[in-house]
Amino acid sequence: MDLGLINGYAAVALLMTGLYIVLAYDNPIKRLIGLSIFQAAIFVLYISMGRIAGGTAPILAEGIERYSHPLPHVLILTAIVVGVAMLALGLALIVRIHEEYGSIDEQHILELEREPDA
């Protein structure tokens, strides 16, 4: 196995783990955890692609010719902020669901939902 692509393999493993958790679990908090893992995998992928063999931190200095690529890191900062906002909104929704139903358990909520609505 080419060790140079190990970040890529790690990202794929995390991606699949996250997606599985989102799709396989009923518990909304676990689904949010899955979404976060899924997004973290994409962050890893972006950050890894900025790495240039033999490159150093992208700060201009005397005698250095190779720098890592800073753009993917900047891009992913934006995506991390988006991820935090999504997580905060998701957790806020779960708090509201708990206030309204007294439970976040999907089975319990489905039983409550049996009653007809307007």
Add this chain to the structure above:
Amino acid sequence: MNSLVLPALIPLLTAPLIVLIGGRHRAWLMAFISLGAALLSVVHLFSLGDSQNALGGWAAPVGITYVIDAANRPILLLIMLAGLLGLLCAPPERLAWLESPRPAIFYALYCLCVSGLAGIASTGDAFNVFVFLEISSLATYALVAAGPGRKALRAAFQYLVLGTLGGSFVLLGVGMLYMATGSLNMADIAALIPASPLPNAVLVGGAFVLLGFMLKSALFPLHQWLPGAYSRSPNAVAVLLAGSGTKVSLYALSRIMFGVFGVSWLVAHQVDKILLILACAAMLFGSLGAIQQTRLKALLAWSSIAQIGYIVLGISTLSEAGLRAAWVFMLFHAVIKGGLFVCASGLPSDRLENLPGLAQRDPLRAACMTLLALALLGVPLTAGFVSKWLMLQAAWDSGALLGVIVFAVSSLLAVAYVARIVLPIWQHSDNTQPIITPPTIRLAMLLTTAAALIFGVWPGPVIELCQRAAEALL
């Protein structure tokens, strides 16, 4: 040249102002003025012609560009009109269940959502698309959660999970395209793809971006979030989403398909066939789903899933006639479905079994609803007929026989669900208590119905507009 960013910028900047100023009525008025100003800036773009703007003076491909051409001008116009139409359905007194200061926040989120949609439609930068997609999506999740009743919260959470997956797929795909080409500018990526050293990364990246936008535009079988989001949200949000939300994602899908990959790449990787099959499934299962619903807004939402199938059928032909039909369909369907959601707002009950007697209780609403439902069906002399006719012609000319057959079957099924709306309205009922409709909603009903009828008789200018959009895309 900086006027290119105005449609996205004006609502974005007014959103925090609305929260600061507060107050139900002032917030509504401010949101209305903001979207009105944004509409004027779009009208200005029509007079400007095709143009590009390098933000901050950084020229492409390094900087972020905003591209305005014949393809996205109609979409921007659609976003602003749908936004204003939605606001007409949400005068402050209609949001009675939201206690202060939530109404002001509601209108601020509404402006943020419109800003995000306008941003997706006007940017020429692939990463910028992702950022605006998330701005509009995050605002939409919160707006859906503001709906009456606790089921809105669960619909919003469901939408948040699936919408975030869709957005993340777009991010992942854009990252892979960046790996393969080293550029984020759409036009630049398009130029670099043929010489890319990593054709597999282009393929996988393209698949992820297209998948992400399919999820966002609720193309079958990625539609699970749509019925809840449309039918549980406040009516204003349903009007905005039905009018422009999925349409903007479909625009982004076509922009990436034709602006980045090009027809020969799409044909080589059979994207047209995949889209054709998904479109057929959407037309069939959307209509079948609509027939089974017991609530009016859920029925309209399922019908939207079928209509998205019609639009994707046009896109899947990869032809000028198909794209023209898709654009006409998007514009007219926004008018018709937006109008129907307007008619559904302010009804005392959303259940279909409570529709009988509506003609006695609110004659204007009953008349508008009937005409719009017939337009949805595609009865001649309505806008729906024009868009369906163009679509059928385009599908026939491209030789997509499967698409034509499913189109016909789906239209027949549509008769069944439209009848479930139209027939009960005119039935007699003992309940003759009049429904009080606010004047703004009356105005919105009249405007959409008039538009659906006028464009049915006189569709020339819209078809002309969409013809130029199709030429610009291909």
